[in-house]
Amino acid sequence: MSSVRRVSHEFLKRQGLTTVFGNPGSNELPFLAGLPAGFRYVLGLHEGAVVGMADGYAQATGRPVLVNLHAASGSGNAMGALTNAVSARTPLVIVAGQQVRPAVGPEANLANVDAPALMKPLVGWAAEPACAEDVPRALAQAVFEARLQRRPTYLSVPYDDWAAEAGDNTLAVLDRRVERGAVPTAGQGRRLAELVASARRPALVLGGDIDAAGLFDGAVRLAERLGGPVWAAPSQFRLPFPNRHPLFRGVLPAGIAPVCAALEGHDLVLVLGAPVFRYHEYLPGRYLPEGTRLIQVTEDAAAAARAPMGEALVADPGAVIDLLTEQLGAPAAPRDPYRPVPDPAAGEGGRLHxxxxxxxxxxxxxxxxxxxxxxxxxxxxxxxxxxxxxxxxxxxxxxxxxxxxxxxxxxxxxxxxxxxxxxxxxxxxxxxxxxxxxxxxxxxxxxxxxxxxxxxxxxxxxxxxxxxxxxxxxxxxxxxxxxxxxxxxxxxxxxxxxxxxxxxxxxxxxxxxxxxxxxxxxxxxx
CATH class of the missing domain: 3.40.50.970 (Thiamin diphosphate (ThDP)-binding fold, Pyr/PP domains)
Structure with missing residues (x-):
């Protein structure tokens, strides 16, 4: 019969999570024992750097990546970096070591008491398996939750679990597959297309999810058919549109009043792949100009639910981009050339600008x-x-x-x-x-x-x-x-x-x- 560690390694291999970013402690060594051929361990010298590297790697590949952290101390060191991964909706799968099961209750050294609570509410899902036999299933859930939610997940595993025997049912996890499909219904698509087509002066606001999901070029095609101005959403972490494109107006300011001012005169604002909105400086005012309608399209159900204004459609922005591009037909007008770059400002005192x-x-x-x-x-x-x-x-x-x-x-x-x-x-x-x-x-x-x-x-x-x-x-x-x-x-x-x-x-x-x-x-x- 296979061990929990062997089944878990095989599952990770089949899911493509063979690059591991980590900074191990004693609790993590049993998981790392006997890593199969083809696995790569990328060592970082501090847990914050480990999570930052994994964040960049996962964003660049568009796939979940495995992070290995040490109990409470290592997980705590990583939490500052984790805030960036959460806001970027990066699918990190964090597996942290835990003391042996008999030592957790007495709070032995390196025990992470109530480990899932430590990482909440940052992560999208956190758990510690109730028994060793449940570790592979829980690991699979961590991977699938990260992929589906596009948010980090956290699994704490007592280190004596890895050598335990896996039950026969545990092998069923190896062939699991979980996917998401979120295409608007015919009625939703028709209504959205009608609202966009009938707008007198529409504007487009694009979020970092557009670039993260590989929709950069599709967003350009949609914008050119729409013919209106394009902004990047406030507090931007990825660039969803060419920044010198003639339709691009820059990144929206991260304050309530200046966002309202920027959108003045637009009867429809279509927000794709972004929260509404991630403000920073507290500059109060109206959320939207009088007479402006806002429609948000996002896969992030939580972002849709918490928005303070507008209406939202929880759906794949890519499907909506394809639908609207087809409905709007040819571009509204020939595209102007990209805007030229101004001469750079000069430095002084031996320092460059x-x-x-x-x-x-x-x-x-x-x-x-x-x-x-x-x-x-x-x-x-x-x-x-x-x-x-x-x-x-x-x-x-x-x-x-x-x-x-x-x-x-x-x-x-x-x-x-x-x-x-x-x-x-x-x-x-x-x-x-x-x-x-x-x-x-x-x-x-x-x-x-x-x-x-x-x-x-x-x-x-x-x-x-x-x-x-x-x-x-x-x-x-x-x-x-x-x-x-x-x-x-x-x-x-x-x-x-x-x-x-x-x-x-x-x-x-x-x-x-x-x-x-x-x-x-x-x-x-x-």
Missing amino acids: PEQVFAALRDEQPEDTAYVVESTSTSAAWWRQMDLRRPGSYYFPAAGGLGFGLPGAVGVALAQPDRPVVGVIGDGSANYGITALWTAAQHRVPLTVVLLRNGTYGALRWFGDLLGVPDAPGLDIPGLDFTRIAEGYGVAARQAGDADELRALLAERPDGPRLIQVDTVLTTPS
């Missing part, structure tokens, strides 16, 4: 480069200079939790070794996930990290002015040299002294990871 850095990336990197961005104070400069026309070109920490950028870039590069990947990271952000550089070096990940060093938490300085707190302490971080830090982790590193040197470095095509540090002037996010 971030726009100069981004202009260099735009000119020197291949057009299909994927950018993982965590430089929050330079958002305005980023969108002013970049020209992104390909799916999967942009990743950003979905919940705003710092520490995604470096690990996420490593994960994206591991998932797509044949596509150029660049991490654009601020010096404030870099420290949260710096250990990911070691993983990049160990796996020879073909990754370029452009480190923007301005010596301060620039976004916080902007917020200080916004909130009337100009004298908050703890905002400056002088004395950090990331070239030396990177070299200590085994990553080649250089300092770019001016724009020409930066462009020359970016034109090189190394076969492993590298870090380029650039000193920049302070800018604001908007």
Whole structure:
């Protein structure tokens, strides 16, 4: 008879979850024993970096990925990074070790008391099997829940369970298959098409789910048939539309009043693949302009249920895009050319303006480069200079939790070794996930990290002015040299002294990871 561990490994193999991101402790070792041929264990030196790497990897592949964490302490270390994965709707399957069953009740060292409660309400599903024989079934549920909900799941397994014998019924899990189909009914589709076709001045708002689901090009076709302006939803973590397309108006501001102002004059707002809305700054006002109707289409039933306004259809946005594209027929008008990029602003005092850095990336990197961005104070400069026309070109920490950028870039590069990947990271952000550089070096990940060093938490300085707190302490971080830090982790590193040197470095095509540090002037996010 097979062991619980052997059946579980076979199930994971059949489901394609053979890359494991982890930082193991003693409770996890029995699960990792005897990993079959074809499995790859990607070690991270901190659990936050582990989850960040897995987040980037799962987003880039579009498939669930396995994360192995240590009991309560390791799971707790990972929770900050997990907030980003939750907001990005990333299907992570987290399997954490637990003390042996007789030791949990007495709260022995490394026991995770009430383990599922620790991760709630972040994860979409959490459990600890009631007995060893139920572990493979519970593992399968964790995988299927992550895939169906597009949200992380969490399974705590006592480590003595892995060596237990699996019952005969346990083998039934190996051939399981669970799929989702969410096409609008004929009546729903007809009504939606009529509302869109009859709108005098429709607008389209696209969420990160559009890019995550591979609907980037379909969204362009729909927008060109609709002929109205297109926005990215507030607090964007993926780019769902080419940012220099003539119909694109940018990312909606993350406040109630400015969103209302932006949508003024539109009788219909169609929101695809996004919550309605993920506000940030508290700027109160009307949710929508007078006379504006909002229709949200999303697979996320929870997002549909909690929206404070409009009507929602819980369905596959891809099916709706296909339906409306067919119903609307040919494009409304010939497409104007893509908008040109303005000249970058100049730096001063020996420091480059971030726009100069981004202009260099735009000119020197291949057009299909994927950018993982965590430089929050330079958002305005980023969108002013970049020209992104390909799916999967942009990743950003979905919940705003710092520490995604470096690990996420490593994960994206591991998932797509044949596509150029660049991490654009601020010096404030870099420290949260710096250990990911070691993983990049160990796996020879073909990754370029452009480190923007301005010596301060620039976004916080902007917020200080916004909130009337100009004298908050703890905002400056002088004395950090990331070239030396990177070299200590085994990553080649250089300092770019001016724009020409930066462009020359970016034109090189190394076969492993590298870090380029650039000193920049302070800018604001908007």
